[in-house]
Amino acid sequence: MNRLLLMIALLCPLGLSAQTPKPNIVFFFLDDLNDFVEGYEGHPQVETPNIAALSEHGAVFLNTFANSTKCMPSRISMFSGKEVAYTQVEKNVMCEPFRDFFNEAHGNPDVFTFAEVLKDSAGYFTYGINKINHCFATHPDYDATAPDDCSRGLSWNKYFYLDGGEGAEVTLWVAENVGLTPGLNWAKVADSMETKMLDYKLVDSALDFIDNYDADPSVACNKPVFMMMGFRKPHLPWYIPEHYFSDFYLDDVYEIPFPYPYNNPETAFPYNGIKLTPQPDPIWSDYFALPADGLAQIMAEEEHVQPAVDSAYLFQLPLPAIDTGLSPEERKSVMAFSYQANATMAYLASAKFIDAQIGRMLDSMKINYPDFYNNTVFIFSSDHGYTLGEKRSWQKGTLWETDIRVPLVIFDARSPLPTKRVVSNVTSLLDIFPTLLDYAGSPYPMIDGETPYLDGESLLPYIANPNLTSERAVVTGLRSKTVDCNCFPQWSVRTDQFHYIYYTSNNENIATPGCQEGEGFHEEELYEIGRFREHDPNEWDNLIDDPDYDPVLQYMRSLLPDSLNYQKDLYKALMQVKSPGCLPSRMETVKIIPQLLNSNGVPVTGPALSNLTFTWTNNLTGHTFSSKNLNFPLSLVPETIFEASEEILFYLHVTDNTSGQLVAFNLAHVYINPDLTPVVDYSLSTNGSEIFIDDLVIEGQRNSTSWRIIGQYQGAEMPSPFTASSSGTYNYKLSVSYGNKPSCVVQANSVITLLETPERISAELPLLQVYPNPAGNSCLIYLADENYSGLIRVYSGLGTPVYEAQITADTPLRMQTAQLPAGVYTIRLEGRADVLPVRLVVAH
Known part of the structure; x- marks a missing residue:
């Protein structure tokens, strides 16, 4: 039963007025794409030039996270705009009509989709192509009973899908010419097969529709168009035309000399092979530091791919000689890494192939349908990430960063931005729903006309001001398919600085069958990623047992579903450390000045600020301070403790005096001891x-x-x-x-x-380089070629010049950044189009 009513008031979004025609919206939605996209630094050898071009005058969101790491729960959550805790679809289950997942019995009777609101409230013609929801072939939320496209109910005016994991002709070609790859399924296919591939046909279908619409808008009921294109790649199988593969791909393991397909040694430069995904030293020590045979390890290996990688040599017998100086075990290890390298190149080839299809569509639109193109907002994203051997995990279905992080790019062809705007604040796939409605000029849905329905936030304020900062917690939920932890959802909470994971077993021990609510044990993980991914982006250092991070742990636990601060609007506490030196001595005093921002990124001032209590504690002493600003004499730290420490952690708790509830929390690192x-x-x-x-x-x-x-x-x-x-x-x-x-x-x-x-x-x-990056109070700008010199100009995220100076190759330029707001800036060498601009992050 749908009990949603829509707000009557219509709020005009960024760039849209009552006189401006509504834009068309094209949503490129990929399957299983992680951060292997140019501009995300996920892989140094990735090639996605068309997506990069889309972002050059658009907005790039560096920290967007999926709300689940399996296809069905992630897509249902995003499509409905509701958290997984509300949809209660936590894994891939048997297909049924989309709206059957929402009912009174489940306690979630209210549901709406962004396609439905765009169609029924915003006056759009909605066209879904291929994999939008997981059950796209049988239950796409499409009303097939209506007499014509213009009168359909549910989500879509028009829906079209291409069945199968890959086209039948391509699959048959692979079966006849290549066969199956153990563990994972990939193959180089003949370049002549490209036009037979489903995602190639997907673009053809979209262009055919635009061609018809350009000739006769009545095919879309004379309305603006919302088109969502569900690409199948880089989901397995990775059957990709040969020319998309790297030249490092290993075709013949018996070639002499053996052509290592991976960068060897791993720090070699220029690269002599493909870079494998980052690993700690020793390899997988982060995995083996987890509870042995515990829930995290079980979920990591649920696809059982790593055993196939480890035993890849069994499919290459006799074992290749490789190098006469290697032992049999070392040769087996080379074969395992070679398998991983080829798999990585197949995944990169899939991303490159999809990029080419998007480029083919954009080029055709610009040349053949310029009116349509120039009035279109383009959105690019994926349903969840993908893992390629990190923590012995492959594919998707864990709650680590590799699986929850997704790319997100928005480009408005009506008003291209002067330069790329990079947003570092945490965002969610749930934010796409309100963003679409803002672009369309549609009101947000309400429950019973009173309660806001949407769980996400519009991204338009971040596009207008990419330095906007607010406290957000993205919750990702997943019910594992492994029998040891498939009864209850597992949860991830991601803030801009920390990542917390909470596991629940089926019952009191793994060996016991059945589901016993309240009887299971829990595992936890805590990582300090860093606000700009500067601390532990690979999640190698699990802090869950570090007592210094107990205040952080308590805060992150409060953000879980059914916990005190779940879905609450909290203040963002920024902290500026005023240190007397690089590593202050015990005789000096540290000052920390906090700034609170509300959920809209606006500083908290006046009466709201006076009703708050600021409480400071630290990890080295038992002292507590109750004042807005902290002045801490380091002499309070006992001498023996001071000499044994390299940093002191300061914790700020901000509570509301009326309710007594926590409204903000943060941690500041202050490094100490000049002897270090x-x-x-x-x-x-x-x-x-x-x-x-x-x-x-x-x-x-x-x-x-x-x-x-x-x-x-x-x-x-x-x-x-x-x-x-x-x-x-x-x-x-x-x-x-x-x-x-x-x-x-x-x-x-x-x-x-x-x-x-x-x-x-x-x-x-890069000819233009900057260090350190992120920068605090200053940075050095270099020109790496003596033949270059000229005017350096620095632009804010809004494209406004904030600094300029002359530079020569022989003298680095020191730029003071203390006066600049924290955020992302672009540095350019003016008048030299051959020198690529660089991105500078300022973090105070």
């Missing part, structure tokens, strides 16, 4: 055209490291060996950032001369 100033040393050696970094020593406190080979390389990973492109002198610079200020940097420089003339050509590298 880093000591850095290394040496260089050569072997032919390769330069090696030897005897690296980094002692003391450090926040990050950055390597630079002038004119050749800059990055956090140590480039060793570096294969030079020519003889000559190579200048190395290692910068170690430490302490509490961006200016706290220790550098170690070294020079080596290469006398031989190598044949290998180095990869193209």
